[in-house]
Amino acid sequence: MSDYVLRTSTPEDFDAFSRVILDAFATPGAPDATDTIRTVVEFPRYLVVEHDGRVVASTGALTRDLAIPGGVLPAAHVTAVSVAATHTRKGLLRRMMTEQLTGVPEAIAVLWASEGRIYQRFGYGLASQNVTLRIDRREVALRTAQEDGTLRAAVPSEVVKELSGVYDRVLPGRPGWSSRNETWWAHLTSDPESRRDGYTAARAVLYQNPDGGVDGYARFKVRNTWDDNGPKHEVNVTEVVAATPVAYSALWRFLFRIDLSRTVVLGLSNVDEPLFHLVDEPRRLGGKLGDGLWLRIVDLPRALTSRKYAAPVDVVLEVTDALLPSNAGTWRLRVGAGGALVNCARVDSAPDLTLDVADLGAAYLGGTKLGMLALNGRVVEHRPGAVAATSTAFGWHVTPSSIEIF
Structure with a gap:
């Protein structure tokens, strides 16, 4: 192990540890110089392991708050955990995780696990679960009446003020949600064509109440698909955030009515998502359960x-x-x-x-x-x-x- 040097990362390490991460997750291509992930990486909070002058492992932490029961608390958001395939089974992951957890100033740490068995070894517990919805939108209808208010189409990156205003209102009451500063909003709403994977550019729809205030929004994109019987577009929903039940209902009503679409997909929803109790046929929401946040008490x-x-x-x-x-x-x-x-x-x-x-x-x-x-x-x-x-x-x-x- 004396051949392996654990140290804090520098901006010059970005491409090197990005390559390790891409290889570990079998992601094709080289690190993208235009990727806005660079803007949120906090190099003093990233650790790398070097061997013969090359970076072979990494882990990072992001400085963000997490909504918890009754409030919001700073939490180390752990990410970028990877070890090169040629250097596994040498204790590098344990060394990094131990160094990280003994050094973070926050009281808790959270992460998304590629495999849960990895992080349970380091004291992480499964704190939330998520459901993926794959909705046959022709088979479900909302049980609520048509809402007052209006909908406004927008480009997400052009309405960050409105999006963040709604999000910040909702955040304290939603355990597991993470805070977003201006840099994070810029990163999350960036939409390079190289990352669209056959979908349209990112879209947003805002719900404005009768007084003109914005009470909710949905971010989504659409995949153009046809077969011999006609259109079967897929609406891929990034998130639906609503400060009122009326806004929530109106946004889902809109998503279910997008012309030419047949399927609506939401990758990250709650196991107790209000939509399950809002539609006439909840089994047609096609829910599939998966693990969500893993949390470590520090x-x-x-x-x-x-x-x-x-x-x-x-x-x-x-x-x-x-x-x-x-x-x-x-x-x-x-x-x-x-x-x-x-x-x-x-x-x-x-x-x-x-x-x-x-x-x-x-x-x-x-x-x-x-x-x-x-x-x-x-x-x-x-x-x-x-x-x-x-x-x-x-x-x-x-x-x-x-x-x-x-």
Whole structure:
């Protein structure tokens, strides 16, 4: 291992670690000099491993906030994790992940996993799930009446002010969503022809309420497809963000009525997406379940005191953490009436529950129930009733999801 040097990246490393990432994910082509991903890479927060003068592995973290139950919290958004195929099975990934997690200033870290088995080894728990919708739009209809208000077509990059205004209104109430500054909006709305993959240019539609305010938007693109029977276009929806139920309904009504289309696809929706309860035939939404965000608690007391809780609880947690010993031990979490946090501190007491830090991470956003984890033995109850009370407290009234892969 002395031949491998772990160091902080520099801008000069961009093409090198991009090549490693592209190769690892079997992505054709060379790093694109015009790709706006360069604008959001934070080189001081990226690590690379060098061997014989060449970059052979990388991992990065992005500085963004994450919506959590009851608020918004800075979270290390981990990305760009790759090891060259010729240098695997040498401990490089563990070395990078350990260095990263011991150095991040945030209380939690989140990532999208190429394979969940990789990151569970480092204390990440499955904190949210997502559903891909592939909708036969001729077989579903909305059960709501036609909405007041108007729709306005736009180019996403030209209406960032309106998009961000709606998004920022919605963000605090949607656990799992990530903050977006101006640089991120510019990156997310960039639309080079090289990345369209047979679709039209990116499009947006804004919903304006009767007073003229923008209460929602949808971003989408369309693939032109025909067969012997005529048109069968596909509408690929990037995201639907609505600050009111009326805006949400109006935007979906529009997406279901785009001329010549037969299929509407939404890649990242919630397992409890309101659309399931809005249409007359939910099975025709074609939902397919997949994993969403994986969450790692880095600073246990700071993480647990930063979120709100659904119910009062007083519980002693025995937590194991093989990677970050500062999290391991016995902690007393006390939450008062109304969900207000009272305290989270180390104690020398018999535990009510025993669990790993990955299980706390899975439950942190309120989607994964500690009660369900207890059914497979991952959470062990020592005091009768402790699982039910703690699982209820960690729950939340909105199911977490993420609408953006970073």
